[in-house]
Structures are given as C-alpha cells and as structure tokens.
Amino acid sequence: MKIHEFQAKQLFNSYNIPTPKGQVVTSAEEIPQAIKNAGTFPLVLKAQVHAGGRGKGGGIKIVNSVEEAVHVSSKLLRKTLFTPQTGEEGKPVNHLVIEEVLHVAKEIYLGITLDRIKACITVLASSEGGMEIEKIAADSPEKLFIENVDPSIGLRPFQANRIFFSLGLDPSLSRKMSGIILNLYRLFIDKDCSLAEINPLVVTEGGDLIALDAKINVDDNALYRHPDIASLRDLGQENSLEVQASRYNLNYIKLKGNVGCMVNGAGLAMATMDLIKHVGAAPANFLDVGGGATSQMVTEGLKILLSDSDVKVIFINIFGGILRCDVLAKGVVEAARQLDIKLPMIIRLEGTNVELGRQIFAESGLTFTVASGMGDAAEKVAEALKGGSYEVTNIRS
Amino acid sequence: MSIIVDKHTRVVVQGITGNEGAFHTRQMVEYGTDVVGGVTPGKGSQKFDGIPVFNTVKAAVDATGANASAIFVPPPFAADAILEAVEAGIGAVICLTEGIPTIDMITVRHYMKDKNTVLIGPNTPGIISPGKCKIGVMAGYIHKEGSIGIISRSGTLTYEVVDQLTKRGVGQSTCVGIGGDPVIGLKYVDLLEMFENDKDTDAVVIIGEIGGQAEEQAAEYFKKYMKKPIVAFIAGVTAPPGRRMGHAGAIVSGGVGDAATKIKTLEAAGITIVKSPAEIGQTVISVIRRCK
Numbered sequence: 001m002k003i004h005e006f007q008a009k010q011l012f013n014s015y016n017i018p019t020p021k022g023q024v025v026t027s028a029e030e031i032p033q034a035i036k037n038a039g040t041f042p043l044v045l046k047a048q049v050h051a052g053g054r055g056k057g058g059g060i061k062i063v064n065s066v067e068e069a070v071h072v073s074s075k076l077l078r079k080t081l082f083t084p085q086t087g088e089e090g091k092p093v094n095h096l097v098i099e100e101v102l103h104v105a106k107e108i109y110l111g112i113t114l115d116r117i118k119a120c121i122t123v124l125a126s127s128e129g130g131m132e133i134e135k136i137a138a139d140s141p142e143k144l145f146i147e148n149v150d151p152s153i154g155l156r157p158f159q160a161n162r163i164f165f166s167l168g169l170d171p172s173l174s175r176k177m178s179g180i181i182l183n184l185y186r187l188f189i190d191k192d193c194s195l196a197e198i199n200p201l202v203v204t205e206g207g208d209l210i211a212l213d214a215k216i217n218v219d220d221n222a223l224y225r226h227p228d229i230a231s232l233r234d235l236g237q238e239n240s241l242e243v244q245a246s247r248y249n250l251n252y253i254k255l256k257g258n259v260g261c262m263v264n265g266a267g268l269a270m271a272t273m274d275l276i277k278h279v280g281a282a283p284a285n286f287l288d289v290g291g292g293a294t295s296q297m298v299t300e301g302l303k304i305l306l307s308d309s310d311v312k313v314i315f316i317n318i319f320g321g322i323l324r325c326d327v328l329a330k331g332v333v334e335a336a337r338q339l340d341i342k343l344p345m346i347i348r349l350e351g352t353n354v355e356l357g358r359q360i361f362a363e364s365g366l367t368f369t370v371a372s373g374m375g376d377a378a379e380k381v382a383e384a385l386k387g388g389s390y391e392v393t394n395i396r397s
Numbered sequence: 398m399s400i401i402v403d404k405h406t407r408v409v410v411q412g413i414t415g416n417e418g419a420f421h422t423r424q425m426v427e428y429g430t431d432v433v434g435g436v437t438p439g440k441g442s443q444k445f446d447g448i449p450v451f452n453t454v455k456a457a458v459d460a461t462g463a464n465a466s467a468i469f470v471p472p473p474f475a476a477d478a479i480l481e482a483v484e485a486g487i488g489a490v491i492c493l494t495e496g497i498p499t500i501d502m503i504t505v506r507h508y509m510k511d512k513n514t515v516l517i518g519p520n521t522p523g524i525i526s527p528g529k530c531k532i533g534v535m536a537g538y539i540h541k542e543g544s545i546g547i548i549s550r551s552g553t554l555t556y557e558v559v560d561q562l563t564k565r566g567v568g569q570s571t572c573v574g575i576g577g578d579p580v581i582g583l584k585y586v587d588l589l590e591m592f593e594n595d596k597d598t599d600a601v602v603i604i605g606e607i608g609g610q611a612e613e614q615a616a617e618y619f620k621k622y623m624k625k626p627i628v629a630f631i632a633g634v635t636a637p638p639g640r641r642m643g644h645a646g647a648i649v650s651g652g653v654g655d656a657a658t659k660i661k662t663l664e665a666a667g668i669t670i671v672k673s674p675a676e677i678g679q680t681v682i683s684v685i686r687r688c689k
C-alpha cells in the first residue's frame with residue numbers, strides 16, 4: 001500500500017527523522033495560514049499524488065508571495081496531474097504541501113527495502129542523491145553502498161557507521177546520520193514496510209540533515225496489524241473500478257484493451273492475458289476471482305468488466321479446483337440475465353464439477369460460446385473480435 | 398520415484414479442525430495420503446474422522462512419528478506454525494496460507510538456516526507425487542503418475558499444465574508449488590537439483606511469472622549443472638510494471654523481474670520457452686521426443 005509524501009513525513013517525524021518545515025492543505029483558502037508554518041519566501045508547493053515525476057508534470061512549484069502561492073495552489077488542487085508515471089489518466093490532486101526551500105549543499109540517497117533472494121532487509125545508500133536508484137545502480141554501481149541486515153541482530157550501529165563513511169560526508173555529521181539510518185530501520189520493521197526511501201536526504205548549507213522527500217510502501221499482507229497505516233489509504237489515488245472490485249474481494253487491475261477476462265488464480269489470469277495478446281488482441285484487465293468466489297462475486301466481477309467501454313469480447317477461463325464450475329456458471333448466467341449482455345462471451349471451463357457447469361450454460365437459453373481448451377478459446381476470442389466492428393489490427397498492445 | 402513426498406510420508410495437519418483444514422484433510426485422505434494426526438491448540442485428545450488431534454506439533458510428532466506437515470492456519474498465525482513444525486523436527490513443511498507478512502517469512506527463513514527441514518510455500522497449492530501422496534489443495538484426479546517434474550509459482554495455471562500433459566498421456570513424477578510470495582522456502586534451484594538426481598524424472602517444467610530473480614537463478618543452475626531438459630512458461634508478458642498481479646511476489650519493481658528479461662535469460666541458457674500457455678503440454682512432448 002502506498003501513502004502520500006506528507007503522511008510519510010509525519011511518520012518520519014514520529015521517528016525523529018527531520019523534515020522541512022511545512023504544512024499540508026486541501027484548499028487554496030488554507031494557504032495564507034499555512035505559510036506561517038512554512039517560513040519565509042521562497043517556498044515550494046508540492047502536489048501530493050501516489051506517483052513520481054511530479055516536477056516534470058508541473059506538480060512542484062516555487063512561489064515567492066502569498067498571492068502567487070494562492071494562485072498556483074488553486075491551479076493544482078482539485079485538478080488532475082499528469083506525470084511520466086501517472087499513466088494517461090493522471091492522478092487527482094486533493095492535498096498540497098507548502099514547504100520551506102532548503103539551502104542544499106549535498107544530496108544523499110537512503111533507502112531500505114527487502115532482498116528476496118537473500119531473504120533479508122537491505123539498506124541502500126549513495127552519495128548520488130536526487131537520482132532514481134535504478135539509474136544509480138545501472139550507471140554508477142560503485143557509488144551504491146549496500147548493507148544487509150542479519151535478522152538475529154537487526155541493523156547495528158556499526159553498520160550505520162559503515163554506511164556513513166561510504167558517503168564521503170563531513171565527519172561531524174556522523175552522529176546525526178547514524179541516528180537517521182537507525183531510526184528509518186526501526187520505522188521499517190515497526191510498520192512492516194516493503195520500501196522506505198529518502199531521496200534526497202539533504203545536507204543543508206547550515207550542516208543539518210533533512211529528508212526532502214519521503215516514500216513509504218507498506219506490505220499489504222501486514223495491514224491487518226497496522227490499522228493506523230491502513231487508515232491512511234487514499235482511495236482517490238486508485239482506479240475507481242479497482243476500488244469497486246476490492247469491495248467484493250475481487251482482484252482486478254484495469255488495463256487498456258478490448259478483451260475483458262475473468263479467471264480463477266493469479267498465474268492463470270496472467271497467462272490468459274498473455275494468451276489474448278498472443279492471438280493479436282489486447283487484454284482489458286487482470287481479474288482473479290479466487291477460489292472462494294461466490295456466484296454473487298462472479299456477477300459483480302462481470303458487471304465491472306462490462307463497465308469498461310473498451311471491452312468488445314468477454315473471455316472467461318476457469319480451471320476449477322477450490323472454485324467449482326457450477327458456482328461460476330450460476331454467477332455468469334445470473335449476470336447475463338440481470339445485465340442483458342450483448343457482447344460475445346467465450347467460456348472455457350475445466351476442473352471440479354465441469355459437466356454440471358457446462359450443463360447450466362447449455363440450459364440457460366442464453367448465447368455463450370463454450371470452448372474446449374485454452375487454445376480453442378483463444379481462437380474463438382480472435383474470431384469474435386473480427387466479427388464485430390472493431391478491427392483486430394487497430395488494437396494498441 | 399518422486400521427490401520429497403511419497404508412500405512413506407506421514408502427514409500431520411496443522412489447523413485440521415478449521416474450515417480449510419477439515420475440507421482438505423478429507424480430500425487428501427481420499428487421495429490416499431497417510432494423514433496420521435492433526436494439531437489444533439485446545440482440541441487435543443479429540444478425533445477428526447478417526448484421526449487423533451493434538452494441542453502441539455511436538456505432541457503429534459512424539460505420538461505418530463509424522464515427518465511432514467500441512468499448514469492450514471490464517472496469516473496472523475501461520476509463520477509461528479511453520480516455526481513450531483521446524484522446531485519439532487518435521488522433515489517437510491507445506492504452508493498453504495496466502496497473506497503472511499513478508500517480514501515474518503524473513504524470520505522463518507533465518508530460523509531454518511541450520512535446520513534439516515524443507516519448507517514448501519507459503520501461498521502454495523502444495524505438492525503431489527501422483528499415485529503416492531498429495532499434500533495440498535490440488536484436484537488429484539487430473540494428475541497421472543509419470544516422469545515429468547513440475548515446479549510452479551502458481552496454482553490453477555499448474556493444474557492447466559498438468560491437465561494438458563495428462564490428457565496427452567504424459568504423467569508427472571512430482572508437482573511442487575513453490576508459491577506466489579516474495580520470500581519462500583524451496584526455490585527453483587533447490588528443486589532442480591532434486592529432480593536432476595531423481596532417477597524417475599526425465600524432464601522438468603518450470604512455470605514462472607513476473608517478480609524477483611528466481612527464474613534467472615534457475616537458468617544459471619541449469620547451464621552449470623543439469624543434463625535433463627527444461628521447458629518453461631513465464632506468465633506476465635502483458636503485466637504492467639509496478640503493480641502486484643495477485644501474488645505478493647508477482648511485481649516488477651525497480652526495473653527488475655519483468656517477463657521479457659526472464660524469457661531471454663532462460664532461452665540463452667538453453668531452456669525451451671513456450672510462448673502460448675495453450676501449447677505447454679505439446680511442447681513438453683516434442684522436447685522429450687527430441688531427447689530420446
């Protein structure tokens with residue numbers, strides 16, 4: 001789960017990691033009061049969205065007066081911000097931070113994440129702050145310092161010390177820096193993070209260490225034990241169809257395409273998306289109904305697929321294990337009756353209660369195309385697309 | 398032959414009296430798995446379908462000589478259940494649970510470093526040696542005894558592959574679900590070594606997906622040490638970066654773990670890649686024919 005920069009900075013403060021003076025606002029009217037907490041001009045306005053590249057999208061602006069601050073914030077708030085990382089739909093800006101501008105002497109990268117292969121927490125640091133970590137790793141790997149955490153002793157002060165001396169900073173900053181490194185680690189394990197990143201961690205001309213930016217991702221699997229973090233979720237930053245799906249415990253991700261698919265199992269769902277592309281079409285979504293799906297969940301899932309106006313064909317690919325084919329069939333038939341579906345539907349069923357499922361479709365009196373295997377299903381999907389007014393060759397993949 | 402589980406495997410089910418545990422214990426028993434005990438704290442000295450239930454794994458092992466454990470325990474308690482089974486000396490722990498916090502699994506992996514237990518999962522459908530032993534939730538009837546080893550991060554996609562093989566008369570030695578999580582027990586490389594040394598496995602199928610570098614590690618291992626052929630399918634060519642595709646471990650992050658790179662790496666190592674999931678069974682057959 002992602003949280004906003006301003007929320008991450010609040011967490012930083014509770015762990016004694018210094019951040020710039022500033023305040024978050026939700027309307028331009030709050031700006032004059034907020035400026036009092038931010039300090040003297042120039043100040044910086046930062047749009048709060050769950051995506052990077054805000055500067056490139058015009059979401060970060062320096063302002064020099066109250067009037068300018070009010071004017072710029074009214075242009076940003078309640079509007080959509082487009083950055084290289086938001087996708088073409090952009091992200092709504094509902095929160096804005098107004099902050100002091102720091103006098104930067106040096107920028108450091110400091111991040112904590114998980115190493116899947118070593119199965120440990122790992123700390124990354126670099127004197128090349130301000131750049132994307134992937135770029136540092138690719139262009140100047142010798143400038144990337146890595147420290148792995150042994151679970152039996154945690155991140156030790158001697159390791160924080162080692163990180164510090166890899167950065168080439170003035171030795172007088174050693175204590176402050178070690179403190180920040182160890183506190184960031186404590187935050188990481190306390191809150192079950194998957195990523196905790198300060199990029200850049202600024203050394204100011206005055207000799208202070210301040211987290212200019214803050215990025216925290218929390219392990220979704222751990223949210224049950226962090227209701228405080230879970231309450232920070234901003235549904236406005238998520239796709240509305242995806243939010244709707246999650247209300248029914250459906251795992252749905254919207255893509256851009258013309259074949260809506262419903263599958264049981266994440267691996268099979270990805271493979272189904274790949275198969276759709278393989279036959280020259282484009283998957284409109286990822287949808288895993290899971291093993292415990294009820295007929296009602298199946299109906300709701302179909303409704304969500306159908307609310308995507310780009311969808312021209314529906315492909316249902318089910319290998320029933322825990323999910324039974326008759327449960328699936330009942331849900332689809334119910335949805336078809338409720339929604340008066342006009343789109344071609346190709347259904348491929350296999351596994352538990354498959355004969356019963358096929359029988360339910362046959363007796364429904366509705367028009368479905370039932371396929372015998374995945375290959376057969378894919379060919380039928382391609383056929384169905386040709387039959388409509390939407391040409392296969394016009395699809396952007 | 399098969400690897401890890403066979404006719405001599407004696408299983409204890411942790412969480413046997415819960416909804417999932419109860420249902421799947423019955424399915425496993427029906428398949429022919431030797432379920433010798435169950436563990437539900439507080440229900441010790443009860444019986445489940447004639448199977449003795451114990452309060453602790455240690456008590457179950459002492460009484461029954463169980464050498465494998467199936468864990469059907471909810472996420473907040475599952476890591477602890479794994480630790481308990483390892484501490485009690487169980488040889489193979491299969492953790493079905495999806496949703497265990499990753500930091501908990503780091504603790505588990507660290508604890509297991511110097512122990513003799515192997516962990517399969519978590520977030521796995523389990524392991525099956527057709528005709529011998531099934532520990533998990535997969536439908537037994539789609540499997541057939543044979544000589545293809547299968548290693549997969551997926552559940553239903555594995556059933557799809559097994560079904561394609563069985564329908565073509567090609568059976569499986571052992572099918573192992575290593576699970577969809579980022580931090581797991583046995584990885585591809587651990588199982589490739591076992592399959593390479595199993596006299597009854599002739600070829601291996603790898604079912605991979607986006608996220609992490611496990612498939613790349615498998616390619617390295619294959620190049621250096623293996624003589625038996627591998628056929629692989631990697632799901633997620635169409636997955637967008639930065640999104641978790643269902644499985645906690647299925648995410649392309651920091652530019653690492655995309656399907657195209659995995660496919661290129663595996664192909665360069667000499668592994669046969671299947672482009673369409675509908676053709677996996679057919680490809681395995683043609684690869685075995687080539688090798689004969």
